[in-house]
Amino acid sequence: MIVSFLQFFAIYTMPYTDNSLFYALPVAFFITVLLIPTLAPLAMRIGLTDAPCNRRLHASETPLVGGITIFIGLMFAILILDTSLSGYRALFAGSALLLLVGVLDDFHELSARFRFFYQVLAALLMTQWGGIAITDLGSLLGTESLPLGIWSVPFTVFCVVGVINAVNMIDGMDGLSGSIMLLTALLLALLAFSVNQIDSASILSLFAASCAAFLVFNLRTHLRKRIHVFLGDAGSMMGGYILCWFLIDLGQEPAQAYAPVTALWLFAIPIIDTVATMIGRVMRKKSPFSADRTHLHHLLLSSGLSVTTTLLVILVAIVLLASVGILAENHAIPEWIMTVAFLTISFIYLSVSNKHKLD
Incomplete structure (x- = not known):
């Protein structure tokens, strides 16, 4: 069913692309499907697993091979595309770097400082080699534009590291991070097709x-x-990096598909959840990077919702907020209004969630 939907997606966009995508989609899907049963037993033997603990929702050791198989499936399928991929070398290099660091972290938990160093390095690959950077924040202040100038690279690095960790930190329940990556990628793909950015x-x-x-x-x-x-x-670091590449690229000239503020709405739930969780930890005099059970999915589960219902609630919220951003873009709602609206929603969630946590 999933493959049929993706092939329908390829047919629907065929006037804007070529037949190679139609054939590459099932390759990406089935290579990943075939690799998981192959690598999962190996991961169990070598200890590449996640063991149950008091902040985990699973009851047995589980192989950590999802990210590896997604990356390999993607790379095999990309070879089928009838297009030049030279402009994406930094994307592949940065993704592979974070995949490797992530595997090492999955084997033996690395320090936050070590992970942070390589996340910054991957972000610099994006800006300095790939040429992907946030150079203009748009009309956030009601002016025609808000160029960043010399602050472009450091601000981009900050955002990239933030998105990577947002995906990583929210990955605490079956299907959550994978579904967020799937939904966000599909939304970005449709927006890229709308401005004829076929390769992206x-x-x-x-x-x-x-x-x-x-x-x-x-x-x-x-x-x-x-x-x-x-x-x-x-998987979460690699996936976060890939999404961040396109969130930035499609929000900036010359490939601009939406205003920079719209990117916040497309990725609203991970951003709001991560910022609120980190602020809450600081308010409780803990490290913002400490592990706990205070994320959105933890709060929903503690309210009595099942895992399936919690997942559906979060995914519906993602679609609704993304739809608001896209509709505002299509109806030319001023960017400063959308910025204020996003900050208002974030503040409300921060207030409500941290009151619940403190109670």
């Missing part, structure tokens, strides 16, 4: 196909009963 749209579509394949073994499906796998830090 194709890569995003293949990434979505690989994420969909991973979810077959992460959500409650028939295959998951036999093989259950997680993304691991490798």
